[in-house]
Amino acid sequence: MSSLTWLSVEELERDKKLPLFKKTLEIYEAQFKEQATGISYAPGRVEILGNHTDYNGGHVMSVALDVGTAVAFKTQSGTTTHVYSDSFQKFETFEVNTEDRASDPNSKWTDYIKGALREVPEIILNSQGANLAVVTDLPMGSGLSSSASLTISTLIAGLILSDQKSIEPMDLAQRGQHSEVEFVGMPCGLLDQFSSVFGRENHLLYLDCEQLTHDAIPLTHEKVVIVIADSGIRHQLVDGEYAKLKASCERACKELGTLLDKPLRFLRDVSSEEFFRVYDQLDPQDRRRAKHVILENERVLLGKEIASQNTKELGRLMVQSHESSRDDFGNSCRELDLLVEIAQKLPGFLGGKLSGGGFGGSAVFLVNEEESPHFIAGLKDGFESVSTTSVSPYKASIGDCARGYRWA
16 A cells, blocks of 8 residues: 545545545534635454454454444644534544643543544644544444544644645554544553555455564355444453453563563464463463463464455464453453354354454454345344344445545
8 A cells, every 4th residue: 555645525526435524524614614724534443353352462453343433524723623523523622742641631632633633743843722523434443443433534634734745544443543542541552543545355364463564365255244243242452441451461471481481472473382382381371371372472463364365264363362352361251252153053154253442342253145134133033032232233334445535
């Protein structure tokens, strides 16, 4: 993928997301009584393999979705930025500066916007103000990376507002990750931002999170669709569970380095053979976390090799990944386990697992396209027969990459 440059209004008219863009521009005009001078967009993602491997320097596989977040914008005189979100139905105002280090406990969603804009040096230097309207068709808190979608779309808006002509895609993804880690306080890896920036229609995405090598793998050889089911359990990963898992992985990595007498930067540097050689000498909880990560990396690498020829095998790896998340990593929940358990008995099922940080959010499934209506109906009925909550599984399309448009 070459440098990301901004597109024209003529190209906007041909974009598949035009309905979302028109809605966003209309909301901007209604709220700010002026016309925007550009619009940015970044998709959400669903993780196929590589659960919690990214911050361990490992390997991940994902797809960008055809839903995401749009930001309409225009530069303003003065130093104040005004933001209106259709999702929250309210305005927020703030100034972007280097002194603003603390997040706002009363408006957590604007932390992602503040953090993203702080990654554009020209905005900091010029104390630049703007009007922004944020509209999304991506469900928030469902494990589909609404936060990275908001961060990346805001970053693109900031780059255009500061008159930057282009950006290298990996630089954009890394700035998005940096803003979430350093400003929002979410110790995430690069999976979400990479997926949003590098998305490619009808392709799986692969990333080596240490070497930053990546690939797009076509998923068009068989009639397979992705089905997503939101468990209904909202997750708040900033609240601490994610950080505890990361700390456990870091402790295990340090201890493994000592036991194996080799320098280790990440758990990715440990083979399964080495791990099981010293398995009994590790702290029981930390070794379960490490076991998941080490074997998950191996699943991703195998999945990368077979995904374009054998979706049945890819699906089997997804089930193994979920079982590992449930039994070893400890980031599943009853509702996600039920969804995967029920799905395995349904027609058309190829594979399934929790997606993203876990503790709630969504499960993702690979399903035979012809059987997908029966699968979706069966998953809904099966889940609701044993749970007090409802579920609405849906067929998801693989979307394209983040992008920005300017016309003034």
